[in-house]
Amino acid sequence: MRIALYREMTMNAFRTHLAFRAEVLLFLFGQLFKIFVQVYIWHALFGDSGQLASQAGSISIQEMITYVVISSVISVFATNDVIFKVSSKVSSGEIAMDLIKPMSFRSVVFCQTFGTNMYRMLFELVPLVIVSLLFFHVQLPSLASGIAFLILVFNGLILNFLITYTIGLIAFWYILIWQINTVLNGLIRLFSGAFIPIWFFSDSLVQFSYFLPFRLIYYEPISVYLGKVTGWQELLAIVLQQVAWIVGFLLLQRWMWSKAVRRLVAQGG
Amino acid sequence: MPLIEVQNLRKEFKRQKRRDGFWPLMKSLVYREYEQKVAVEDISFTIDQGEIVGYIGPNGAGKSTTIKMMVGILVPTSGAVHVNGLVPFENRIKNARRIGAVFGQKSQLWWDTPVIESLRLTKYMYDIPEDRYQQNMALFGDILGLDEFKNVAVRSLSLGQRMRADLCAALLHDPDIVYLDEPTIGLDVVVKERIREFIREINRERGTTVILTTHDMSDIEKLCSRVMVVDHGKLMYDGNLTTLKNDYGNMETMELDTEEVFVMDDALLRMGITSSQTEEARTQLVYDKKNINSSAVIKWIMDRYSVRDFKVKETEIEEIIRNLYAGFSQEERPRQEVMA
Ligand SMILES: Nc1ncnc2c1ncn2[C@@H]1O[C@H](COP(=O)(O)OP(=O)(O)O)[C@@H](O)[C@H]1O
Ligand SMILES: [Mg+2]
Numbered sequence: 001m002r003i004a005l006y007r008e009m010t011m012n013a014f015r016t017h018l019a020f021r022a023e024v025l026l027f028l029f030g031q032l033f034k035i036f037v038q039v040y041i042w043h044a045l046f047g048d049s050g051q052l053a054s055q056a057g058s059i060s061i062q063e064m065i066t067y068v069v070i071s072s073v074i075s076v077f078a079t080n081d082v083i084f085k086v087s088s089k090v091s092s093g094e095i096a097m098d099l100i101k102p103m104s105f106r107s108v109v110f111c112q113t114f115g116t117n118m119y120r121m122l123f124e125l126v127p128l129v130i131v132s133l134l135f136f137h138v139q140l141p142s143l144a145s146g147i148a149f150l151i152l153v154f155n156g157l158i159l160n161f162l163i164t165y166t167i168g169l170i171a172f173w174y175i176l177i178w179q180i181n182t183v184l185n186g187l188i189r190l191f192s193g194a195f196i197p198i199w200f201f202s203d204s205l206v207q208f209s210y211f212l213p214f215r216l217i218y219y220e221p222i223s224v225y226l227g228k229v230t231g232w233q234e235l236l237a238i239v240l241q242q243v244a245w246i247v248g249f250l251l252l253q254r255w256m257w258s259k260a261v262r263r264l265v266a267q268g269g
Numbered sequence: 270m271p272l273i274e275v276q277n278l279r280k281e282f283k284r285q286k287r288r289d290g291f292w293p294l295m296k297s298l299v300y301r302e303y304e305q306k307v308a309v310e311d312i313s314f315t316i317d318q319g320e321i322v323g324y325i326g327p328n329g330a331g332k333s334t335t336i337k338m339m340v341g342i343l344v345p346t347s348g349a350v351h352v353n354g355l356v357p358f359e360n361r362i363k364n365a366r367r368i369g370a371v372f373g374q375k376s377q378l379w380w381d382t383p384v385i386e387s388l389r390l391t392k393y394m395y396d397i398p399e400d401r402y403q404q405n406m407a408l409f410g411d412i413l414g415l416d417e418f419k420n421v422a423v424r425s426l427s428l429g430q431r432m433r434a435d436l437c438a439a440l441l442h443d444p445d446i447v448y449l450d451e452p453t454i455g456l457d458v459v460v461k462e463r464i465r466e467f468i469r470e471i472n473r474e475r476g477t478t479v480i481l482t483t484h485d486m487s488d489i490e491k492l493c494s495r496v497m498v499v500d501h502g503k504l505m506y507d508g509n510l511t512t513l514k515n516d517y518g519n520m521e522t523m524e525l526d527t528e529e530v531f532v533m534d535d536a537l538l539r540m541g542i543t544s545s546q547t548e549e550a551r552t553q554l555v556y557d558k559k560n561i562n563s564s565a566v567i568k569w570i571m572d573r574y575s576v577r578d579f580k581v582k583e584t585e586i587e588e589i590i591r592n593l594y595a596g597f598s599q600e601e602r603p604r605q606e607v608m609a
Contacts, residue, residue: 005393012390016381097377099342101394102365265344265358267282 005103006111013115017123024123031072031128032135038068038195039136054199055206056228063226064197066139069132070222071194074153076125077117078160078217082109083184086168087177095264106165106253113161141225148235152221155242160217162249169253172260187212193219213245270354271315272446272478273339278348280309280334280502308334310502311348318445321472321479323493325486325590331502332482333372336450339480340370353445366395369439373451376435378423384434385419388441395442402441408474409437412467429460436464440471447471449481453488465491486586500594510586517589523554523563525570526578540566550577 042064046052050061086109089095098105132138141149167184171177189195192214198206209215220238223229229238286302309331316322324332337343338350341357341364350357357364371377378387392402410416413433418426426434432452439447449468453461469492471477483489489496489510496513498506506513520543525531531552533545541561546553554566563581570576 002393002396005396008390008393012379012382012386015386016379019381094375096337096342096372097375099361100340100365100368100370100377102362103394104362262344265342 002103006107009108009111010115010118013112014118017116017119021123024127027124028127028131031076031124032131035068035072035132035136039065042068052200054197055201056197056199056223059197059199062137062139065136066226067197067222069136069138070225071218072132073125073128074156074218074221075194076120076128077153077157080113080116080161080164082113082161082164083168083171083177083181085109085112086165087171087175090171090264091175099261099264106257109165109168110161117157139226142227145224145227145230149221149225152216152224152238152242155239155246156217156221159213159242159246159249162246162253163213166249166253166256169256169260172256172263188214188217191215192217193222197222213241213249216242216245272318272353273316273480274349274351275315275335275339276313276349278309278312278335278338278350279307279346280331280338280343281346282306282308307502309338309345312499312502312504313348314497314504314507316478316480318478319472319476320495321468321493322481323489323496324480324482324499325484325489325496326482326499326505327484327594330499332499333450334502335499336370336448336480336482340368340448341365366442367445369442369444369447371432371435371439371447371449371452373432373449373454376423376431378431378434378438380424381422383420383422384415384426387423387434388438391438391441397442401443405441405443406437408470409440409467412470413437413463429456432456432464433460433467436467440477443475444477446478446480449479451482451484453483453485461485461488468492486590490586498590498593505593513589514586517592519557519559520555520584520588520592521558522582522584523556523566524578524580524582525552525554525574525576526550527552527570528575528577531574536569537566540569542566 043061046061046064052059052061052064089098095105098108101108140146164184167180168177170180174180191209191212193209198209198215198219201209209219216238220229224235224238229235282305283303284306286304312331312335324335326332334343338345339352339357341352341359341361344358352364353367355364378384379390382390388406391397392399397405410419413436415433415437418430418434421430423431423434436449436452439449452464452468456464465488468479468481472479479492481488481492494509496506496508496510497504498513527550530550531545531547533547537545537554542554542556544555556563556566567579
């Protein structure tokens, strides 16, 4: 209903990034370096046979390299500064300026994040994909898997935003949110499969990861990309889990926000 | 019905007691002790459409706290605020659409965005029709002189420029009320004058109700027909500026330069001089112009001293307010009697 406002806010974030474009090369270099290191490590682990047994059957080194590249692609979007943004707004008292605007705080943060993502798509994702296709032997998905992958990634990113936003709201109670952020990053890094696919987890870790939402951001979409998940029931199950978590976090952040505002307006920041 | 209604407003803040020393600090980790700070105490007033009200008081008097409760970003401990018939903190977004606010210390603009872009976002935020937006931009831009820095990112603006941009943003959507918390703090005279002119113009052209806090008395003298004085969270005076001056501003100051060193004399006290201050050749005598025969005073002085220079000044508003504060911190603050 307020499309024009959201569009303008998003474009504004996009243009702001455009003005500071200098970091693009640095980012690209960092990402590629990370991919190189991971590919090298996996080569070492896989050994001469180029195959490794896993929970999901035999995995080839080609699949593993593709996994690494796609994981980097997702991380371009999934790495956001929402937690930092929310907590710095709270601790600086700038939040009061958002409260006098006739717009929800969540939309303010979301538009900024979305604008940032648009910028990253053009200036970080595109070069990363081009260079990766040149340097690494990345497998391409079938059309059906590709489409399913895109849907899952999209849901995963929404979920990722909601998780970080909800965690960010903790700043209203507990300003030293950096520790929480560190713990969260550790959890995500491990249980999302961003670095090590859940295929290689021990049984108990696999079990545990199923209780967390993070694998729905990296591991599951990449598995679909690689054609490890094909049955439509399985796909549907993943989508339903994503939707369930999204709904859960939507409710949670709403509840937390009302508590947070009540606390803020009682204390005066 | 008045536009703004404030009844028995009170705000207490709980503050964690700070303790020094090792053991007290350790203890505070285990259980926290709070102390209460009453920032606003039993304040009531109403404000009508089109008024310009100056809310003055020393630092820490409770001005910002009151404004925040009216804006809806702070909940009263007790008492009530109604703006346009709404309770601001319960209807924050609805209230926000009809008001504008500028907090001197903070900006509501987008930090990394050029001023003109930031103002354009405001247009979308408040759904301002394009023609109205253009009209307002033309008028405001002119008075506030926005052209000279409209393409500069907000973060690089000087304090005065930022304040002008913020004022423009707060008024683009033609709010019914605008709250200005210390809009002139730290600004040079030229910018202050520009901002005052803008506030006057908006009030005259649009009938916008203006509530501004300040501790700059010239803001009050140049802008406000009505003044509310607050100290230690209590309302000390609420009425028009002329009455304040008449009731409390009958004091005059006589300034003399004398050849001989001036020595205060009982005779002068009997004639109605209330205080004197001598610094080398310059002497200041303060008196209430209603209870004094000034020609008798002058004659008395002329007879005894050779006077080189002689001036009579009306008491400035600063002085009046200072008297008001001083008077009330001694007695038990008889607020009712002071209310106009
Ligand atoms: N969030 C807060 N927590 C605790 N005390 C506060 C808070 N905000 C203001 N105060 C206290 O309330 C009093 C009034 O503050 P304020 O309204 O900002 O004064 P003014 O704006 O008149 O300078 C001060 O003593 C201040 O320290
Ligand atoms: Mg203040």
